[in-house]
Amino acid sequence: MKSERFLFEGKAPDLLEADIARGEVSHSYLIWGPRGIGKSELAERFATAVNCTGERKGPLGYCGTCPSCYKMMDNVLVDYNVKRPTRALRRERGTEIRSSKSSIKIEDVREMIEDIYLKPNEAKRKFWVLEDVHTMEERMLNSLLKVLEEPPGDSVVVLTADSPDDLLPTVVSRCRQVKMLRPGQGELAGWLSSERGIDTKKAALIAKAADHLPGRALVMADDPCYWPLREAMLHTLLDAVLEGGLFAAQRGADKMQLLGTTALEEGLNGSEPADPDGEAGRLASGGGIIEYIAAFLKDLAYLRAGMPIDAVTNVDRVADLSEASSRMGADEWLRRATRAFDLSTAVTANANFRLALDEAMFLASGDSI
Numbered sequence: 001m002k003s004e005r006f007l008f009e010g011k012a013p014d015l016l017e018a019d020i021a022r023g024e025v026s027h028s029y030l031i032w033g034p035r036g037i038g039k040s041e042l043a044e045r046f047a048t049a050v051n052c053t054g055e056r057k058g059p060l061g062y063c064g065t066c067p068s069c070y071k072m073m074d075n076v077l078v079d080y081n082v083k084r085p086t087r088a089l090r091r092e093r094g095t096e097i098r099s100s101k102s103s104i105k106i107e108d109v110r111e112m113i114e115d116i117y118l119k120p121n122e123a124k125r126k127f128w129v130l131e132d133v134h135t136m137e138e139r140m141l142n143s144l145l146k147v148l149e150e151p152p153g154d155s156v157v158v159l160t161a162d163s164p165d166d167l168l169p170t171v172v173s174r175c176r177q178v179k180m181l182r183p184g185q186g187e188l189a190g191w192l193s194s195e196r197g198i199d200t201k202k203a204a205l206i207a208k209a210a211d212h213l214p215g216r217a218l219v220m221a222d223d224p225c226y227w228p229l230r231e232a233m234l235h236t237l238l239d240a241v242l243e244g245g246l247f248a249a250q251r252g253a254d255k256m257q258l259l260g261t262t263a264l265e266e267g268l269n270g271s272e273p274a275d276p277d278g279e280a281g282r283l284a285s286g287g288g289i290i291e292y293i294a295a296f297l298k299d300l301a302y303l304r305a306g307m308p309i310d311a312v313t314n315v316d317r318v319a320d321l322s323e324a325s326s327r328m329g330a331d332e333w334l335r336r337a338t339r340a341f342d343l344s345t346a347v348t349a350n351a352n353f354r355l356a357l358d359e360a361m362f363l364a365s366g367d368s369i
Contacts, residue, residue, distance in 0.1 A: 001044060001048070001072055001073045001074075001075065002040075002041055002044065004073070005195060006038055006041045006045070006214065007038070007183055007187070007188065007191045007195075007214045008038060008041075008042060008045075008060075008180075008183075008214075009180065009181040009182060009183050009184075010059070011179075011181060012031070012042060012178050012179065012180045012181070013042070013045070013059040013060045014059050015178055016029075016042075016046050016049075016059075016060060016178060017049070017059040017060055019176075020049060020050060020060075025050055025125065025156060026156070026175075026176040027148075027151040027153070027155065027156060027157065028147075028148045028151065028156070028157045028158075028159070028174055028175045028176065029043075029046075029156070029157070029158045029159070029175055029176050029177075029178055030158075030159045030160075030161065030164060030167075030171075030172060030175035030176070030177050030178065031043060031158060031159070031160045031161075031178045031180060032160065032161045032162065032163055032164055032177065032178070032179055032180065033162070033179060033180030033181070034162060034211070034213060035162060035213070035215075035216070036210060036211075036213035036214070036215040036216030036217075036219075037180045037181075037182065037213050037214065037215060038180065038213075038214050038215050039131070039160035039180060040082070040084075040129065040131055040160060040215075041215065042060075042178070042180065043082075043127075043129045043158045043160065044072070044080075044129075045060045045062075046060060046158070047072070047080050047125070047127040047129075047156070047158075048060075048062045048068075048069060048072045049061065049062050050124065050125050050127075050156070051068040051069075051072070051077070051079070051080075051123040051124050051125060052066055052068060052069050053066040053067070053068060053124075054066040054069065067122070068122070068123055068124075071122075077122070077123060078121050078122065079120045079121055079122060079123035079125070079126040079127065080123070080126075080127045080129075081112070081115070081126075081127065081128045081129065082129045082131065083104050083105075083108040083109075083111075083112065083128075083129070083130050083131065084104065084131040084132065085102035085103050085104050085131065085132050085135045086102055086103075086104075086105065102132075102135060102277070103135040103136055103137070104130060104131075104132070104133065104135065104136055104140070106140055106143075108130075109130075109136075109140055109143055109144065112128045112130070112147070112157075113143070113147055115128070116128055116147060116151060116152065116155045116157070117152055117155075119152075119154065120154055120155075124154070125154055125155065125156050126154060126155040126156070127155075127156050127157075127158060128155070128156070128157050128158070129157075129158045129159075129160070130144075130157070130158070130159050130160070131160045132160060132161065132162075133159045133160065133161050133167065133171075134161040134162055134163070134166035134167060138168065141167065141168050141171050142168070142170075144157075144159075144171060145170055145171065145174065148171065148174035148175060149174050159171070159175060164177065182211075182212045182213065183212060183214065185212070185310070188207040188210075188212050188214055188217060189203040189204045189206075189207040190203075191214070192206060192207065192217060192221065196218075196221060198221060204315065205315060205316050206220050206221055208312075208313055208314075208315050209230070209313065209314075211313075216279060219278060219279045220279050223274075223275075223278055223279050223280050224267075224269075224271040224272070225263055225267055225268055225269075225271040225272070225273075225274040225278075225280035226274075226278075226279045226280040226283060228268040228269040228271065229259060229260075229263045229268055229274070229280055229283055229284060230283065230292075232259050232268070233256060233259055233283075233289070233292055234296070234314060234317060236252050236255045236256055236259070237252065237256075237293065237296050237364055238317070238320050238321075238324055239252065240252035240361060240364050240365040241300075241324040241327060241364050241365055242323070242324055242327075243365065244327065244365050244366075245365060245366070246362065246365075246366070248365040249358070249361040249362040249364065249365040249366060250358065250361070252361045252364070252365060253354075253357045253358050253360075253361040256289050256293075256357060256361065257289070257354070257357060259284070259289075260283075260284040260285065260286070260288075260289050261284075263280055263281075263283075263284040264276065264281060264284050264285075286347045286348075286353035286356070286357070287344050287345075287347045287348035288344075289357065290340060290343050290344040290347055290353075290356055290357060290360045291340075291341070291344040293340050293344075293360045293361070293363070293364060294337050294338075294340035294341040294343075294344055294360070295313050295314075295337075296313075296314065296364070297333055297334075297336050297337035297340055297363060297364060298313070298333075298334070298337040299312045299313055299314055299321050299325075300321060300324060300325040300333040300337075301325075301330050301331075301333035301334035301337055302330075303318070303321055303322050303325045304325040304326070304328075304329060304330040304333055305330035305334075336363040336364070337363075339359075339363060340360045340363050343356040343359060343360050344356075344360075
């Protein structure tokens with residue numbers, strides 16, 4: 001069970017525990033927060049606590065010994081169902097091509113609608129969890145409305161999303177909202193050290209790279225391709241800034257694109273090829289590369305402005321970043337970082353990757369733009 005010993009910020013578990021204690025578990029929930037904060041883990045822990053028939057202790061605690069807990073821990077409870085986005089495959093000239101966007105399939109939604117009105121097989125409550133519903137098309141979200149409004153009393157639907165703003169208001173209004181917050185500063189690094197045996201310095205670096213999101217931090221810690229890719233990209237960006245000029249930007253763009261392709265197709269430093277849905281795969285994607293450039297430029301802006309080192313993402317290269325940041329003022333670096341973040345968003349929405357990458361690298365190395 002992936003939620004066992006997971007690090008949750010306290011307010012969300014407390015809210016759900018209060019519903020259990022009052023005997024007022026809702027028929028539909030929307031758990032929201034940034035990717036990697038632990039939305040699916042919280043849904044799993046909630047379902048485990050609701051269906052536990054033994055003695056529970058603490059918010060969303062579970063006994064771990066009753067039949068329901070045993071089956072949840074072994075991931076075999078038939079009344080707990082999860083559907084998550086997948087990338088569609090298509091064939092072009094005999095070659096399989098994976099879509100850059102992922103979404104829950106319409107077949108999964110139909111399966112849930114057909115199943116949810118059946119009585120639970122063995123648990124007190126049947127749970128259906130639909131992850132990242134903000135990736136679903138509007139017509140698919142509309143198909144959920146009747147289920148969310150009139151579900152059977154012994155079933156619970158849990159939706160997860162990055163933000164309720166990404167969903168139809170009619171969907172949000174039918175759900176009890178649970179907002180997830182990041183753990184406190186230093187708490188995540190301490191948890192990584194104690195639970196995973198990671199040394200303090202590396203744990204702090206992972207926590208910063210993961211933007212203090214526990215789920216992302218766990219994946220980064222175990223991803224053999226992520227750190228070589230991140231180090232190579234950071235080295236390429238520093239070289240481009242210090243050299244400066246159009247040629248440095250073009251050469252840097254070539255290197256960044258090659259790094260992403262190599263990571264996805266072959267792996268780096270002897271690792272397996274990056275999982276497209278893992279942290280290395282996301283970093284190697286078009287949007288991920290440009291988003292990393294934007295975060296790098298933001299680091300330069302923060303250091304140039306004299307902000308504390310804690311505000312910097314790449315805390316292991318502060319000296320090099322400080323040298324690079326001296327090429328221009330904090331306001332200019334911040335303007336460029338903002339533009340790079342806009343480019344990342346555009347690429348994720350299928351804008352031309354290479355044109356965006358060229359511009360992003362020129363933002364890093366150009367003397368004026």
